[in-house]
């Protein structure tokens with residue numbers, strides 16, 4: 312007896328690319344696709360639904376207002392993006408595969424399955440539906456003619472599954488059997504090793520500005536995977552810093568040239584001081600000198616500093632031009648590149664000038680992290696840990712076991728950590744893009760403490776943003792415990808994990824240029840943007856994986872926590888925080904990052 316469960320497990324083991332269902336309207340691509348995806352435990356995507364979401368119009372309206380060629384072009388890019396999503400099931404529109412480029416992409420990157428059903432079945436299933444191609448003429452004739460025209464295209468599919476009167480569940484079983492057979496026939500080695508997906512794709516879903524986040528190794532060498540068709544052939548402006556230029560941006564510039572009309576590059580000094588009015592002005596003048604147009608594309612290639620500055624420049628030049636985020640530090644890959652916060656610092660406070668401006672695409676190349684200094688890895692890891700603490704206890708548990716693999720650059724551990732973090736950030740941004748309902752504020756876990764520490768340290772490299780967050784997470788966990796929420800056991804787990812991977816955990820580890828008191832830190836917190844008329848506001852952990860916003864936190868409790876952490880004599884000589892050079896110029900803790 313054939314066991315479908317066993318067959319399913321083998322398909323899951325052997326197939327590392329999307330299953331793409333093609334076929335006529337009414338063939339059951341959506342119903343079967345959904346069921347197949349559920350059976351495999353994989354995501355399901357309907358290319359038509361993705362188009363409606365991305366364009367903000369029904370398929371019918373796109374056809375009538377923009378015409379079929381325009382629709383096919385949107386469909387082509389949509390399917391191309393979906394094909395980068397790794398193992399999943401994609402239901403493609405009935406005519407997609409008739410476009411040679413789309414057909415080639417599906418065959419190259421997916422396993423194409425033709426769901427075939429008799430015309431009468433198709434007629435019955437499409438009765439009363441709003442299909443643009445069925446609006447004119449008798450459905451029977453239209454479907455017959457269409458099938459005749461498209462048969463050749465459908466015949467290119469790897470697998471032909473015939474629906475000769477089956478239930479959806481039966482079709483799924485048949486699909487699984489045929490797919491398994493195909494995989495055995497076509498060398499398991501090819502499927503498991505050489506064709507291992509080189510990219511994942513997540514979507515930040517916003518009303519009219521949804522965008523993909525690509526995660527993978529070697530993505531910077533393959534712009535064809537992520538550079539949307541409508542961004543190609545335009546003038547490209549790369550903004551980067553001295554550290555990133557030779558390592559990554561020069562190579563990217565070369566790879567982009569065949570796709571763009573021109574690609575110019577500006578490099579800036581690394582470091583927080585670059586997020587200034589002066590540098591912003593220099594970037595804007597450089598863009599104007601280089602004849603920037605409304606359809607030009609800005610590529611921000613670097614850490615959070617470059618991402619924030621270039622995003623703000625893209626948001627404001629000509630009232631906004633397309634922006635592609637290419638984060639190259641762990642922190643920027645898991646945090647600052649996703650969510651659309653862009654900006655610069657004022658003389659007196661961090662992130663005070665900025666705009667919400669969503670990128671068109673985020674490209675996370677994990678390979679680019681391999682040249683990152685250890686200290687920056689740890690700083691980025693603080694944000695990863697933050698996501699686990701505020702919303703995913705299982706992820707925290709996984710980090711307890713695999714955190715050191717992530718920090719050692721193990722690609723599969725890194726993929727999971729970056730993907731989970733981006734996924735959580737995307738979900739939160741989906742719910743509360745502009746930090747209005749409070750959901751997005753949860754991302755500030757550990758940041759009220761962290762921002763005050765950064766401000767006291769002077770933004771000159773003495774304390775990295777992620778290091779401030781790392782200490783802030785410990786202090787926030789202690790505060791949660793002292794206020795009666797977090798259990799002693801959970802607090803110990805948080806402290807132990809942070810110390811075990813080598814992250815900073817106490818204020819005493821910071822090499823301030825002049826002594827800092829708990830009262831001064833408290834004063835910096837009062838000036839933080841998140842402190843409002845309701846007094847000090849913190850993100851409190853109820854448990855590991857469960858956080859909430861708490862206004863009016865008693866200052867004496869906070870003060871005691873600061874005093875204790877400042878007075879950890881055993882940690883004061885730690886090497887974790889390296890002294891920076893020059894005095895910092897920003898006195899206030901500033902806005903949330």
Ligand SMILES: NC(=O)c1ccc[n+]([C@@H]2O[C@H](COP(=O)([O-])OP(=O)(O)OC[C@H]3O[C@@H](n4cnc5c(N)ncnc54)[C@H](O)[C@@H]3O)[C@@H](O)[C@H]2O)c1
Pocket residue numbers: 552553554555558581582583586613614615616617619639640641642643646647648649650651652653662679680681682683684687690776777904
């Ligand atoms: N917009 C947001 O939502 C948000 C969120 C968090 C943080 N931020 C901001 O991000 C900034 C911090 O970002 P960051 O931690 O990435 O710092 P960063 O941009 O200063 O980068 C850190 C250092 O790493 C270097 N670098 C970058 N990529 C490298 C690579 N691949 N190999 C070697 N060196 C590399 C940089 O040149 C720099 O010296 C802060 O300004 C913070 O306010 C913004």
